[in-house]
Amino acid sequence: MKVLVAMSGGVDSSVAAAMMVDQGHEVLGVTLKLWSGPDGQAPTAGCCTVSDGEDARRVAAQLGIPYYVLDYSDVFMAGVVDRFIEDYAQGRTPNPCVECNRTIKFDRLLSQAAEFDVELVVTGHYAQVVERDGRWMLRRGVDLLKDQSYVLSMLGQDQLAKVRFPVGWLNKAETRELAAALSLRTADKAESQDICFVGDRDYRSFLSDVAPGVAVAGDFVDRDGSIIGQHDGYTNFTIGQRRGIGLALGEPHYVTAIDSTSATVTLGRKDDLAVRTVYASDASWVDGEPPVDPNVEAQFRAHGVAAPAMFWENGGEVEVRFAAPQTAIAAGQTIAFYQGDDVLGGAIITATSRD
């Protein structure tokens, strides 16, 4: 089979490529150039660096497969980075990895792969695609600490038919062992950053560089709406944040709400963060339609735990009621639905309620 492996220059996609070669496929390695520095050149730190691209190229050469760099920087900027900035401007907490998977890797790249006459697109994600009774299933990776099914929860049947995640059957340690056994240069490479284009700095300094003016100053208010201080920009805060508030309030205070229209940040106590109901939109289902059984487990952080919940779906809008209150859920995040290790689908959180 002709397969395309998206190679980031990390150990996971390196091993994924090696596994595909080992299985006898005709493999083509590509690196997506998603981000460039201000001068249009590949940056030397953060994501899409010169050295990451070189690692991918060298691994491809070692595996004896052709290798290309595909330039996705303009669609990445429009589809992921601009949306990331816009989400913060709206007082939400975005998950750009989900957006990148949705708009870049499993949309644009899948289309381009078809133009290369490639049958499968392979990445180094920790998740599993399996066929069961003629349907494609998405499951958690066996390594639950590395499992990335959450950021893939928007994939549907059309996409799952054309993608594979070979390292989803491995523990991270096994991936590294395999890389070492094959003497891949990426075997000992450090884990990548959570948000590739922000790099190892704070997202706030990224925002102030690329979107100065997005951080609008305003008031801190308490749960009753009384002004208790001033902040230097509501985009500097996320729901559940305790550090960096900069007010002497005696007891610990947490960010419980962000209102972008009035630029106010509401502070409260820990129990004010409790959420029982989540409203979400843009729902997408692995099976193309919501599951019949409304009893699911819902996960609202990339490496969080899925908690029992019930959901009601109506035209892409979802209401999720957790069996027990959850803490600190922010609008803009993805909520992924599971039954056991099977992914059912996902949606983007629009609002939460403590009731």
Added chain:
Amino acid sequence: MYYVDHAATTPMRPEVWAAMEPFVADAFGNSSGSHGVSRRAKNALEEAREHAAGLIGARPLEIVFTGGGTEADNLAVKGACLAGDGIGGLVTSPTEHEAVLESAAFLERLGGRVSLVAVDDLGLVDPEAVAAMVDDQTAVVSIMLANNETGAIQPVGEVAAALHDRNVLIHSDAVQAFGTRRIDVDTLGVDLLSLAAHKFGGPRGVGLLFVREGSAIEAVIHGGGQELGRRSGTHNVMGAVGMATAMGLADKHRDDVVELVANERDAFETMLSQRLAGTGITVAAVERLASHSHISIPGIRNETLLVRLDRAGVAASAASACQSGAATVSHVLKAMGMTLDEARECLRVSFGWTTQPGDGGAVAKIVAQEVEALRS
């Protein structure tokens, strides 16, 4: 495999390697020494210089060997602007090679003045417009002989003629042209001219700058004062020998190569246009290098097509090669007024001395097949 990326670089002619080989191991001398080993190297270097000079109508001491075409361009542009007191002005065009444009940007950062003359939609400058931008602060005018992406020939002779009575140096980057164009620096009327050996069967990593006697240029690489202080560093003797040999062979075979590549280029364009309606030939309306074909295929992303062509055994190019390997939109096409989407539909096919009769048609057939597969 059909190698149709001669504009990027060319395979070395075997005679060139034969001439260079003795200098890899046996004749290893530093040409600046005073013993026999060194003399042999020095003699070979000066013979190469004489040979190279003769092939472009220059005198031997007007040849400065460099580490390639990019360095030659840097030396020409920076060297002319930084000679003497202050920083002289530069007049150039937006379709020059990055070696010139980035040197220009560097000079601007130092406080120098850079004037970019407009180009038309085929990338050509108007000699009168170039001359009109020159003032008494201008140190050098840099206009390439032929564009590396499209192959379009600039009116360098006319630019030089329009400025013949002005106190300004005329530089031309002729890197892309030498393989298929006879160059005489006096006929052309230039003071500075850049060449790179690897574009016509010579080794990569060596080039030269012709510097007309009496032209003031500052060195870019300072050190032991080799090349009359214009380019320091222990001489790359085997490189210079390889370059001069390649120049000689290019000159000797030029008429045959031009006939061959023009035939194949024309066959390629004719066949492709017949097979694929809507195929555009970017600079068909002007004089262009016989080796270059720059085409646009509506609705086909060059990035995708190049991957398919690679797999089908055709080595072509989107534009000039870029460091990261990503296909990016060229500044040349942008300056010619192309939109991002138009530029992404362009393909460069360039023939050269290893091209075989029939290659043009064969490549056209493969390109057409791949495009048809993408359109189906």
